[in-house]
Amino acid sequence: MIIAVDGPAGAGKSTVTRQLAERLGFQFLDTGAMYRAVTYVALRKNVSLDDQNALAEIAQNIVLEFVGDEVFISGENVTLAIRTPDVTRKIKSIADAVEVRRHLVALQQKIAATGDFISEGRDQGTVAFPDAICKIYLTASTRFRAVRRALQLEQQGISTDLEEVVTEINARDYNDENRKVGRLLKADDAVEINTDNKTVNDVVDELEQIIKEKIADTKIASASSNRQKA
Numbered sequence: 234m235i236i237a238v239d240g241p242a243g244a245g246k247s248t249v250t251r252q253l254a255e256r257l258g259f260q261f262l263d264t265g266a267m268y269r270a271v272t273y274v275a276l277r278k279n280v281s282l283d284d285q286n287a288l289a290e291i292a293q294n295i296v297l298e299f300v301g302d303e304v305f306i307s308g309e310n311v312t313l314a315i316r317t318p319d320v321t322r323k324i325k326s327i328a329d330a331v332e333v334r335r336h337l338v339a340l341q342q343k344i345a346a347t348g349d350f351i352s353e354g355r356d357q358g359t360v361a362f363p364d365a366i367c368k369i370y371l372t373a374s375t376r377f378r379a380v381r382r383a384l385q386l387e388q389q390g391i392s393t394d395l396e397e398v399v400t401e402i403n404a405r406d407y408n409d410e411n412r413k414v415g416r417l418l419k420a421d422d423a424v425e426i427n428t429d430n431k432t433v434n435d436v437v438d439e440l441e442q443i444i445k446e447k448i449a450d451t452k453i454a455s456a457s458s459n460r461q462k463a
């Protein structure tokens with residue numbers, strides 16, 4: 234079973250989906266970490282961010298491992314290294330690269346085929362898992378998202394100016410909503426939840442309810458269709 238969670242940067246997807254996965258006994262897939270990991274490798278190898286072939290090659294060959302909340306590339310722990318402001322600023326070229334997306338979507342589908350997953354990103358309900366049993370579109374106002382992002386950066390010891398974070402979030406929204414392939418888009422059959430003024434716990438409770446109802450409805454529908462066939 235796949236649950237697809239999409240939405241803009243800072244809507245709380247990561248925190249909420251990690252907790253939801255734990256409650257539901259699902260595994261968690263952070264697809265943003267994959268784009269971050271490819272960006273990190275490209276920067277480290279000094280690959281030109283315009284070199285589509287070289288970027289595609291990195292995406293095709295990257296050896297990624299997710300262990301709990303930690304991310305490894307070929308055995309190296311890059312959990313913090315992939316979340317620096319430098320990686321975040323340069324990720325656009327990687328996320329826009331059509332061949333990179335093709336390789337990473339294939340990898341997401343391969344990983345998700347191994348069990349029950351909640352997968353979070355921008356194009357999970359539209360491109361990677363159009364048949365997901367439940368699709369959620371998590372959003373929040375720019376202000377709320379900027380405050381969350383600023384707090385996250387502070388926790389990492391990076392001092393921030395809120396107006397700068399707002400500008401950065403607006404730029405990321407523009408990039409995410411306007412890329413040619415895999416752009417941020419609410420799937421027609423996704424349930425939209427706004428997380429403004431809600432605690433993480435409130436949102437997790439709300440989503441748990443929605444997902445459990447959706448799974449129950451799907452099971453009833455499939456049992457009834459099996460009865461009709463018999």
Ligand code: DC
Nearest residue numbers: 242264265266268324328354355356
């Ligand atoms: O969720 P995040 O902020 O870690 O994602 C980092 C970037 O990766 C984001 O700006 C857009 C890109 N991304 C994407 O294009 N498709 C996804 N499925 C996930 C992330």
